[in-house]
Amino acid sequence: METKSASIKGGEFLIKETYPQDVFIPEEFNEEQQMMAQTCRDFVREEVLPLLDRLDNHEEGLMENLMKKAGELGLFAVSIPEAYGGLNMDFNTALLVTESVGGGHSFPVAFAAHTGIGTLPILYFGTEEQKEKYVPKLVSGEWMSAYCLTEPGSGSDALAAKSKAVLNAEGTHYILNGQKMWITNAGFADVFIVFAQIDGDQFTGFIVEKDFPGVSLGNEEHKMGIKGSSTRQVFFTDCQVPVENVLGDIGKGHLIAFNILNIGRVKLGAATLGASKRVADLSVKYANERQQFKLPIAKFGAIRHKLAEQAIRIFAVESALYRLGIDIYRMEQELLASGKDENEALLGAAREFAVECAIIKVEGSEVLDYVVDEGVQIYGGYGFSADYPMDRAYRDSRINRIFEGTNEINRMLTVDMILKKAMKGELDLMGPAQAVQQELMAIPDFGAAEEEGLFSAEHKAIRNLKKAILLVAGTAVQKYMNSLAKEQEVLMNIADMAIKTYVAESTLLRVEKLVSQKGEETVANQIDMVRVVVNDAVDIAFKAGKEGIAAMAEGDEQRLLFMGLKRFTKKDLYNTKEARRRIAAALIEANEYIY
Secondary structure: OOOOOOOOOOOHHHOOOOOHHHOOOHHHOOHHHHHHHHHHHHHHHHHHHHHHHHHHOOOOOHHHHHHHHHHHOOOOOOOOOHHHOOOOOOHHHHHHHHHHOOOOOHHHHHHHHHHHHOOHHHHHHOOHHHHHHHHHHHHHOOOOEEEEOOEOOEOOOHHHOOOEEEEOOOOOEEEEEEEEEEEEOOOOOOEEEEEEEEOOOEEEEEEEEOOOOOEEEOOOOOOOOOOOOOEEEEEEEEEEEEHHHEEOOOOOHHHHHHHHHHHHHHHHHHHHHHHHHHHHHHHHHHHHHOEEOOEEHHHOHHHHHHHHHHHHHHHHHHHHHHHHHHHHHHHHHHHHHOOOOHHHHHHHHHHHOHHHHHHHHHHHHHHHHHHHHHHHHHHHHHHHOOOOHHHHHHHHHHHHHOOOOOHHHHHHHHHHHHHHHHHOOOOOOHHHHHHHHHHHHOOOOOOOOOOOOOOHHHHHHHHHHHHHHHHHHHHHHHHHHHHHHHOHHHHHHHHHHHHHHHHHHHHHHHHHHHHHHHOOOOOHHHHHHHHHHHHHHHHHHHHHHHHHHHHHOOHHHHHHHHHHHHHHOOOOOOOHHHHHHHHHHHHHHHOOOOO
16 A cells, blocks of 8 residues: 555645545555455354344353454454564555444444454553563454443543552552443453553553452343443452553553544444445345335335435445545554654554544444434335344444444534644644635625536535635634633534535545546446535535524624625535436446445
8 A cells, every 4th residue: 555645634624625646545455455355244244144143142152252263364463563463454454344344233343342442552552561461362362352441420521430549558569449331342351451540630541351359240231232242341349450560651541542542433434334335235135125016116216315325425434434544544654754663653643633533433323323224214114123134233323323432522522623733733724714704705706717627516615615614613713712612512513514524525536536547437326426425515514504603693793604604505406316316226236235
């Protein structure tokens, strides 16, 4: 994979143009990467899907054995350095593997918890001794891992954890006491990454083995979905943790928790993408099989709309996911070249693109929720039956809007992180925001010549969407200053504008690159897709911006801002019905998701 320097920084998509040649698109995965993805899909199809009912009933040892098989196949090793038994592959390959197991219902939850938040804290923050002791066994599947952050009284406010660790008189062990809940893989984990307070306010990470004295587990939780994943409370009662098992620096546990979450968020987006593709596949097949009024329901416009919209949203979030993946990879290479070690480089790259990681988490989880909801509808009454696949898909999807920080938290973080980067001088928002204000005061140049080209209207729409975001966000900063964090509704309006703009631009860049590689005729459906995506993004941004302006301004100021918003979200009518029909027709003919 190419290693040229990062051409863009995190959050810069708002103010800097990206070109098709600068993005990576999934169609460019090489043969080795495709084979790795196929291995994962085959594993899910042959090993996981036949066991779903048994997994949901928590048959003893079943999930653990599946995980061990995955470890033996090398599926845990993708992004781990060779020194610890890994394959040392690039970040987009790791995302592709996560996507490719994503259709396995509860399995990808166990998989992601183990390979991500369960293993990476030791790899990135552990001492050399800790890494040598634990990482090879976690990579091979000999040992399983779990991540213990959430407590009964602290979820989104993770640093408010009450678990505490006190150094014993001999200075050899920390005595750990506390209670953790919603811990994925707890039932079969050999190693727990645990966070606790030292001296009341020093939030610190620890590596705790299941056989340490004082570790005990609650019963399996009864959950709405992902029933096959082990979710238990973990109790630490005078648990003796050797001092050499402190993870990272004392009092710096937040660096572990929050840096790992950036990678967790983008990988969750990848897993939801894989799940979305499987449900879209099932939806198309069922629509072709199911007959009503002597016709397959795939012949009806309402069903075609649903099939096409599933595909369009999947294609769009996929475009954004792998665009972000290459940006993280390039930044990682840049940091390596500047002298950072491998661990610091990837963590630093993910931290740089924390805004986009949050965007992918939100969009991926909400696309999956849309896709499964419409999957149920396409199946009709059978969609509501536990004997058909949509029941499990629907219930399993719902957790993803809560995992890795709720979507509300991630929306607010998206705006907060952009503004913080601007205040630190890492992102020049002031200049572009002032230019938008000046444009607002100027008389529109109705005689200006329109640029020509296949996607000239879409490019103009994206540029204007960015102006609309700067207009609303700039007004919010001026209005609320230091109290902006309290205006959560306005922050979420701005976030929705930013999310849809990033995803729409990513889709446009992907399709432009495809056109340059394959020609317009070959990718006619994808051209339809990007036009629908941009059209709908403008509508969503207009609604969000309108709500934000109405909340912040009154009188003449409100009228001026609203006029500006209308100018920046003005677009010609586009026949999305016919575009969706063409997209659906190709899906129906192929009898599967094909994009």
